[in-house]
Amino acid sequence: MKIGIVGAGIAGRLLAFKLKLENNNFDIYLFDNGHKSCSYMSAGMLSPFCELNSAEKIIADLGVESLNLWKSDIKSIEKYSHEKIFFQQNGTLVIAHRQDIEELKIFKRNIDGRIDESLRPYEILNQNDIRFKEPDIEDKFSQGLFFEKDGQVDPRSFLFSIARGLENIGVKIFNSHDAKIDKNKINNERFDLVFDCRGLGASEYLQDNFNKKLRGVRGEIIILQANEKNKIHLNSSIRLMHPRFPLYISPRENNKFIVGATMIESEDMSPISVRSSLELLTAVFSINSQFGESRILESNVQLRPTFEDNLPKILYDGSGYFSINGLYRHGFLMSPKIVNLAIHFSLNGEIEKKYEEIFEKV
Numbered sequence: 001m002k003i004g005i006v007g008a009g010i011a012g013r014l015l016a017f018k019l020k021l022e023n024n025n026f027d028i029y030l031f032d033n034g035h036k037s038c039s040y041m042s043a044g045m046l047s048p049f050c051e052l053n054s055a056e057k058i059i060a061d062l063g064v065e066s067l068n069l070w071k072s073d074i075k076s077i078e079k080y081s082h083e084k085i086f087f088q089q090n091g092t093l094v095i096a097h098r099q100d101i102e103e104l105k106i107f108k109r110n111i112d113g114r115i116d117e118s119l120r121p122y123e124i125l126n127q128n129d130i131r132f133k134e135p136d137i138e139d140k141f142s143q144g145l146f147f148e149k150d151g152q153v154d155p156r157s158f159l160f161s162i163a164r165g166l167e168n169i170g171v172k173i174f175n176s177h178d179a180k181i182d183k184n185k186i187n188n189e190r191f192d193l194v195f196d197c198r199g200l201g202a203s204e205y206l207q208d209n210f211n212k213k214l215r216g217v218r219g220e221i222i223i224l225q226a227n228e229k230n231k232i233h234l235n236s237s238i239r240l241m242h243p244r245f246p247l248y249i250s251p252r253e254n255n256k257f258i259v260g261a262t263m264i265e266s267e268d269m270s271p272i273s274v275r276s277s278l279e280l281l282t283a284v285f286s287i288n289s290q291f292g293e294s295r296i297l298e299s300n301v302q303l304r305p306t307f308e309d310n311l312p313k314i315l316y317d318g319s320g321y322f323s324i325n326g327l328y329r330h331g332f333l334m335s336p337k338i339v340n341l342a343i344h345f346s347l348n349g350e351i352e353k354k355y356e357e358i359f360e361k362v
C-alpha cells in the first residue's frame with residue numbers, strides 16, 4: 001500500500017512511524033516544508049487531569065490513554081533511532097500565591113466537576129508536604145495539589161529521535177516547500193491513503209472542502225538554564241495559578257527549564273511581548289529567587305492549530321484522504337492515542353465508540 005503523509009510535526013511523524021511498524025510492506029512517503037513547526041516550540045507537558053480545568057473530559061481520556069502509550073512508543077522509537085528521548089513521569093505540583101488562592105479553589109472545583117470522585121487524580125498538600133516534595137521552591141506556598149501521574153516529554157529530543165527512526169525503518173522523507181493535497185493526491189501523485197497533518201498549513205483546504213475553520217492561538221514560552229553556582233532542582237513540573245493562562249515551569253536535562261505558555265487569541269507571530277516575558281519570568285522568580293541568575297536561552301512564539309470548539313478532529317471524505325488536526329494545546333498530550341485511532345479507522349474502518357465524536361465525514 002502506498003501512503004502519503006504531509007506535515008512532519010508530532011502528528012505526521014508519529015503516524016508515519018506507527019504505520020510502518022504496523023506493516024513493514026507499506027510504502028510510506030512523508031512530505032514537510034522544513035519550517036520550525038508548532039511541535040518544535042511545544043513544552044511537551046502531559047497533564048491530562050490538569051487540563052480538565054478548562055478542557056472537556058474527552059481530552060483527559062485521550063491524554064490518559066496516551067500517557068500509557070508514550071512509554072511503549074518511546075521505547076520503540078529509541079530502539080530504531082538509537083537516540084534518547086527525554087521523558088519523565090514525576091507528576092505536576094499545582095500551587096498558588098496567597099493572593100491567587102481562590103484560583104486554586106476554582107481549579108480544583110473545575111476538575112472535581114468533570115471527574116468521578118472515586119477517580120480523584122490528585123493529592124491535597126499542605127505547606128510541609130510541598131516543602132518535602134519540592135525542597136527548592138520557596139517556603140511560602142501553604143496549599144497545593146499534586147497530580148502524580150502527569151509526565152513531560154521533550155519535544156525536540158522526540159522530533160530528532162523519531163526523524164532518525166523513520167529513516168532507519170525506511171520511511172521516505174521529502175522536503176516539499178508547499179505540498180499540495182487534492183483528496184488522495186499529493187502534488188498530483190496518487191496514493192492509496194493520504195494523511196493531511198499540516199496543522200495550520202491545512203486551513204484553506206479544510207475550509208474549502210470540509211467547511212471547517214482552523215485558527216491559530218498564539219503561545220509564548222521561555223527556555224532558561226540555571227546557573228551552575230545556583231543550581232535549582234525541581235522534581236516535577238510546577239503549575240502556578242495565574243488569572244489569565246495556565247502557567248508552568250517544567251524541568252529538563254542539564255538544568256534547563258521550560259516556562260510557558262501564554263494563550264492569546266491572535267495569529268500574530270511577532271516575538272514575545274514585554275508583558276508576557278515579565279509575567280513568565282516573575283512567576284519563575286517568585287518560586288525561587290535563584291532563578292534570577294538563570295540565563296535566558298530562548299524565547300519562542302508559535303500558533304496552536306485550533307478548531308472552533310477547541311477539539312481535535314479526524315476528518316475524511318471517502319476518497320482515501322484523512323486529516324488529523326485541531327490538536328490545539330494538547331498535541332503532545334493526545335497524539336499517541338489519536339494516531340492509533342486514525343490508523344485503525346483508515347486501515348480497518350473501525351472507530352472506538354468512546355471517541356466517535358472526533359470523527360467526521362464530508
Ligand SMILES: Cc1cc2nc3c(=O)[nH]c(=O)nc-3n(C[C@H](O)[C@H](O)[C@H](O)COP(=O)(O)OP(=O)(O)OC[C@H]3O[C@@H](n4cnc5c(N)ncnc54)[C@H](O)[C@@H]3O)c2cc1C
Pocket residue numbers: 006007008009010011012031032033034035036037038039040041042043044045046176177178179180197198199200201202218219220221260261262301302303304305324325326327328329330331332333334
Ligand atoms: C508555546 C506552545 C506550548 C505548547 N505546549 C504544549 C504542551 O505542553 N503539551 C501539549 O500537548 N501541547 C502543547 N502545545 C501544542 C502542540 O505543540 C500542538 O498541538 C502540536 O504541535 C500540533 O502538532 P501538529 O503535528 O498538528 O502540527 P505542527 O507541529 O504545526 O506540524 C505541521 C507540519 O506541517 C508542515 N506543513 C504545513 N503546511 C505544509 C505544506 N503545504 N507542505 C509541507 N509541509 C507543510 C509544517 O511546517 C509543520 O512542520 C504547545 C504549543 C505552543 C505553541
